[in-house]
């Protein structure tokens with residue numbers, strides 16, 4: 001049996017899995033700004049799930065950050081009360097067994113590559129576009145963490161092929177300017193639409209307006225498609241994955257995957273321009289861009305799959 005726990009900013013969710021089948025699930029509010037209470041809540045969830053499922057499990061944990069490979073301490077977490085804390089060491093001491101911890105976007109990629117939309121694909125890039133942006137890389141079923149535990153963090157590269165209107169770009173919370181995240185997160189999409197249209201609207205309302213033919217909203221959605229395609233094209237040039245899985249709130253935009261798929265050949269270094277009969281005769285790529293299969297459950301499922309069969 002595997003237990004996966006998704007430690008989020010507002011809730012901690014736990015799931016007990018047996019061969020991909022869900023045995024039990026539990027959710028608690030995250031004790032914000034309190035590290036010791038957060039530890040206790042995780043232990044409480046493990047105890048309750050094991051009691052409910054009747055067995056001892058491997059434990060995987062997804063966090064909104066990463067464990068520094070050198071120090072073993074949490075870093076890059078927007079749940080700031082975890083930063084600099086020895087979360088893995090404390091949990092292992094309390095549970096008396098090893099605990100695997102990964103970034104939540106990595107858990108998303110692990111989940112979709114294990115038994116989701118990218119099951120059995122060779123190289124998978126899992127993308128989160130929601131409140132922020134994140135990403136995870138799976139190579140032949142192995143999570144690629146990287147030397148600094150930042151592999152897949154495409155959101156803090158600059159937006160590629162910017163037009164005059166996109167350069168130098170908005171400030172990002174990471175301290176840089178023009179990061180992909182500052183264009184592709186949900187809040188960034190809303191800010192960008194408000195700037196262009198003068199209308200302060202939520203993402204879903206913009207999308208609805210676009211589907212009804214509203215010109216400003218249609219333009220905002222088309223620009224979003226273009227930006228996502230450019231950002232993913234640079235990932236394809238570097239990694240050339242078999243499958244890109246889209247996750248996070250913004251991945252629920254209707255027809256996002258096909259719209260982006262159509263734009264990719266313009267930017268990807270494949271079947272190079274010199275060999276094309278005309279600029280419009282781009283051959284489609286073999287890269288599959290797909291929506292996720294497990295939705296909001298990808299975080300807990302991926303955490304559970306950190307211990308492979």
Ligand SMILES: [Zn+2]
Nearest residue numbers: 156172174179
């Ligand atoms: Zn940034």
